[in-house]
Amino acid sequence: MTGKQTPLTLRHVNVMRYVMPLREGGSLPALADADDGFSYVLKFKGAGQGVKALIAELLGGEIARLLGFKVPEMAFANLDEAFGRSEGDEEIQDLLKASQGMNLGLHFLSKALTFDPGATQVDPMLASKIVWLDAFITNVDRTFRNTNMLLWNRELWLIDHGASFLFHHGWENWEKQALSPFPLIKDHVLLPLALHLKEADRELKAMFTENEIDALVWLIPDEWILASRDVETAEEGRSIYSKFLKTRLKNSEVFVNGAEDARKALI
CATH class of the missing domain: 1.10.1070 (Phosphatidylinositol 3-kinase Catalytic Subunit; Chain A, Domain 5)
Structure with missing residues (x-):
């Protein structure tokens, strides 16, 4: 890379509600509601694969979009430090605590x-x-x-x-x-x-x-x-x-x- 490039942009949203985990496993993605009124599949930086999985998700998905494939819209999803304190499941609460700040959300394709x-x-x-x-x-x-x-x-x-x-x-x-x-x-x-x-x-x-x-x-x-x-x-x-x-x-x-x-x- 030579010189600073003009970046593409992703929207930023704030996560308002953790709805439910979507599958078992190390990544523990979840369905969550954001302050823009949409639901997202949330990928957490505090999950087992860490931020490298989010980088791969971001680059891989946006490359696919650039090539004309159908890919859910992505947004940077912010988790406030107070988020998840009322969560009863200790594993999920630990995940949310470890994921404060910027995570990655993908538009939830309802009934897909x-x-x-x-x-x-x-x-x-x-x-x-x-x-x-x-x-x-x-x-x-x-x-x-x-x-x-x-x-x-x-x-x-x-x-x-x-x-x-x-x-x-x-x-x-x-x-x-x-x-x-x-x-x-x-x-x-x-x-x-x-x-x-x-x-x-x-x-x-x-x-x-x-x-x-x-x-x-x-x-x-x-x-x-x-x-x-x-x-x-x-x-x-x-x-x-x-x-x-x-x-x-x-x-x-x-x-x-x-x-x-x-x-x-x-x-």
């Missing part, structure tokens, strides 16, 4: 259905584009066991990108990971349908500019980057995310060829 690969047909070109996205951002979590896709208003929506960007769990080898294929794409729920990966690569690769990548990484709050103490400054962290994405995009044939090989191995 979980995507069932056995019941819903997906166009091979769309499948190829989704596989391309997940290979690009190294998303391990779009499998038959957990598809992380919803059907809402008869359209396919992508959710839960918090398990992406594996490199930021080991910053010292980010260059190597940027230039590596993504072997775990073999488990992708849509890989059998991804018949047009090279066409998807040409189309999606052309939709990015370096300035757009820089603008995306400027969305990441300073406090999230600095929380893990992997880098000394937020600018250094943003620079690494930006360089990773640009390098991976420039060399997309590496992960595209890897995904094609994985698909052929299924046949």
Whole structure:
């Protein structure tokens, strides 16, 4: 990154009411109401995966949106320090205390259905584009066991990108990971349908500019980057995310060829 970029923006909301947890597990997302009158799926910085899951969710979701996929709108969600004091569940109360300040909310898609690969047909070109996205951002979590896709208003929506960007769990080898294929794409729920990966690569690769990548990484709050103490400054962290994405995009044939090989191995 060279010079300060003009950032994209996300709306800021204040969480008013914790409604209910949405699933078991380390991340403990919850349904919550905010002061803008909408309900959100709230991802907490105090959860087991910490702020790195929020960074991955933010970048992965906004990259998907930039590429034209349906993704719930995201907002920075503030938890006041007094929030949750009346919560009876000690585990949830501890989570809320550890998550005071800025978290991430995704618009709740009321009455959305979980995507069932056995019941819903997906166009091979769309499948190829989704596989391309997940290979690009190294998303391990779009499998038959957990598809992380919803059907809402008869359209396919992508959710839960918090398990992406594996490199930021080991910053010292980010260059190597940027230039590596993504072997775990073999488990992708849509890989059998991804018949047009090279066409998807040409189309999606052309939709990015370096300035757009820089603008995306400027969305990441300073406090999230600095929380893990992997880098000394937020600018250094943003620079690494930006360089990773640009390098991976420039060399997309590496992960595209890897995904094609994985698909052929299924046949």
